[in-house]
Amino acid sequence: MKVKVISILEDNYMYLVIEEQSKQAIAVDPAVPHRLLEIVKREGLTLTAVLTTHHHWDHARGNEALLKEVPGLKVFGGDDRIGGLTDKVTNSQELKFSSINVRCLFTPCHTSGHMCYFVWEDECTDAPAVFTGDTLFIGGCGRFLEGTAEQMYHNLTQVLGSLPQDTKVFCGHEYTIKNLKFAMLVEPENEKVKEMLSWARARDDDDKPTVPSTLMEEFEYNPFLRLSEEGVQKFTGKTDPIEVLRVLRKEKDKFKKPKERLPPHVLFLKLGQTKEEQEVNN
Ligand SMILES: [Zn+2]
Known part of the structure; x- marks a missing residue:
């Protein structure tokens, strides 16, 4: 199983999960369809589904647009508001595409119909992957x-946090540096945060993505997965993990207050905005 990481728009990722033998591919969040189809064609792939x-x-x-271009394409998701949805999925539902398996993980909070997708291949020793959209980011x-x-506590600890520790995390946005700057504020003594931040900065200098990480790594530096750590509790002034998470998220919202989401046509006219001004999801 191969995962192709494709940077799109301001800081989004879309992905192609490729079964190497059959050359069948599944797309995750393919928000720039013609770019995706170019890659599918160039690599000799058959696109079978969208998650x-x-x-x-x-x-x-x-x-x-993909549905129009690819006859018979299936578009999976957990929310009726998803454009082009052909197959609505529910929590724990499993999908199979040749030797690729997908388990749908319902993770409502960022949106009430958010799904993450846990993906693995039959008889393959590669680590599994999880596509976390805007639920879990790197850091x-x-x-x-x-x-x-x-x-969100349930999503992070029970749903995502209980997956195999070597699971590779592919998230919806490249927010790693900004997230780790906040993590530094929360846990200034955490060496793993420092290491990861300097690594992420070097990746940024080379214009390379920071995805994927692994779940095991996330537990070492991501404050949102470290709710029982003394430093994180001290920062929030709380001990109950749900309260710690609530305060942490509030502080992150204030860390650099995102502007109101602008509709795409307005974004288009406002290309002079800084990257920070356009960030709304993290
Ligand atoms: Zn979002």
């Missing part, structure tokens, strides 16, 4: 736009 993490335009906007987690701290 959509959530309905936000920067993840789901490509679905309808951070998504905003609680349509949900509660209780839900």
